[in-house]
Amino acid sequence: MHWADVVANQLKDKGGPHRIATGITPSGHIHVGNMREILSGALIHRASRELGVDATLYYFADDFDPLRKLYPFLGPEYTEHIGKPLSEIPSPGGDGGTYARYFLGPFLHSLEMMGVCPEVLLSSESYANGRYAEATRMVLDSREVVREVLSRVSGRELEEDFIPYNPKCSACGRISTTKPLAWEAPYVPYTCKCGHEGKADTRTDDGKLPWRLDWPARWYWLGVTCEPYGKDHASAGGSYDTASEISRKVFGREPPTPLVYEWIQLKGKGAMHSSTGIVVTGSDMLRMTPPEVLRFLIARNHPSRHIEMDPGLGILNLVDEFDRYEDLYLKGADDEGPNRDDMRRTYLLSLTKSLEEYGPSVKRLVQVPYRHLVTLTQLASSVEQLVEKLKRTEGLDDIDSVSLERILARKACVDFWLERFAPEEVKFRLCGSMPPEERAKLEPEMRKALEAMTEELASVKWDAESIHDAIYEGSRSRGIEPKVTFTAFYRMLLGKDKGPRLGFFLSTMERAEVLRRMTEALS
Secondary structure (H helix, E strand, C coil), X not given: CCXXXXXXXXXXXXXXXXXEEEEECCCCCCEHHHHHHHHHXXXXXHHHHHCCCCEEEEEEECCCCECCCCCCCCCHHHXXXXXXXXXXXXXXXXXXXXXXXXXXXXXXXXXHHXXXXXXXXXXXXXXXXXXXXXXXXXXXXXXXXXXXXXXHHHCCCCCCXXXXXXXXXXXXXXXXXXXXXXXECCEEEEEECCCCEEEEECCCCCEECCHHHHHHHHHHHHCCCEEEEEXXXXXXXXXXXXXXXXXXXXXXXXXXXXXXXXXXXXXXCEECECCCCECCEHHHHHHHCCXXXXXXXHHCCCCCCCEEECCCHHHHHHHHHHHHHHHHHXXXXXCCCCCHHHHHHHHHHHCCCCHHHHCHHHHHCCCCCHHHHHHHHHHCCCHHHHHHHHHHHHCCCCCCHHHHHXXXXXXXXXXXXXHHCCCHHHCCCCCCCCCHHHHHCCCHHHHHHHHHHHHHHHHCCCCXXXXXXXXXXXXXXXXXXXXXXXXXXXXXHHCCXXXXXXHHHHHCCCHHHHHHHHHHHXX
């Protein structure tokens, strides 16, 4: 059974309705690693709804958290905003909006592209409109219990006069520089490092609860029954442990059904962090892969499994793997193996909408391997040329409108990937006539290889596999290393020693044009 269905069945057994919560602090670019939380919640939400469970998906943006430091992607002018809520700091884009909205906007658009439509809640608005008021009062009234739980479970030493509340200074606007002095319901008097003294009204956005208390308070007022969260919160004595005890002892509620997920790491760079700028944003991911492929990345990996993301060649493997799952589902391939049910379910959960919404045309989709599309995109100078080369290389008489729309959408992704993330080894440009000085540089063994291949390619069936076999076997039979022959072709056509898969590459060109170039190179 797919992992999302396992959780959905757990929720069904508990009755309903269910509220599935996800969220993050929009302190920087929201990256693919952050996407794991919202997509995990979305998959559970879809699986639950399909079981007939009354379930709602929420995305909670902690935009009332303070800016903690000057991140590498910020200018020095943001130094004065450190400690202020992200919802009250100007946008880095100079668009007149807020810091939080600047980073949330592209992310929410990405969710829409992936067919994820949660109810979006902002912590700044939730405090301002009083949603936290009752929970905040309960925390402050139970501050001795709170202090005992936090001290025992987390191992932190807290002061005897601990006040679990972070006032916002009404003078400098900072949250991180204030010290609460007492609980005088509904107010918390405070002092600030800026020298100001004031009184925060806990029924408004005059301040907020610390994270370890804000989390269970949110469970309480929102009625959260299931929440995915990162492994950093799941460590012994971590925020989930303290939140669970607070939920039971202060709010009288059992904590939500948990789902702990591992990190998505960037190949060669480790875990992605918005604060360091070492990220592949969700928006960038959706510009270089179709949206269902990003869903597939999350759906096919159990949350407990670490994912290493390679935005280079790994993207080609990921899209082709999605296509394999699609082919197995739509065409009922015989080699599905023992995991066929999970593979079929993974494919369905990866779709941005239900299979019924796609209609019967989905079963006629033309699949073009992503690697092939990378080659064709660099060879074709127009859509018409691309279609013509596709028909020739894929043996198609026609391409229906649904398939063409999908191919062109993927081509746009390939264009972006080639520009931003593709390794140099896959980039190329077809040369014009080979200059005399380059012909002179062809080594004798390479000239011998091209001479031999002139005969082979004159009569071979003009498709990728036949061309590849002819070059490989023809070279071997003449005592020439195939690698030498491949290099000779790449130098002749691309002016470099490596290139795309040669059989497919040559099959995209007219036979006569290839033979003409070979004759020219040998002249």
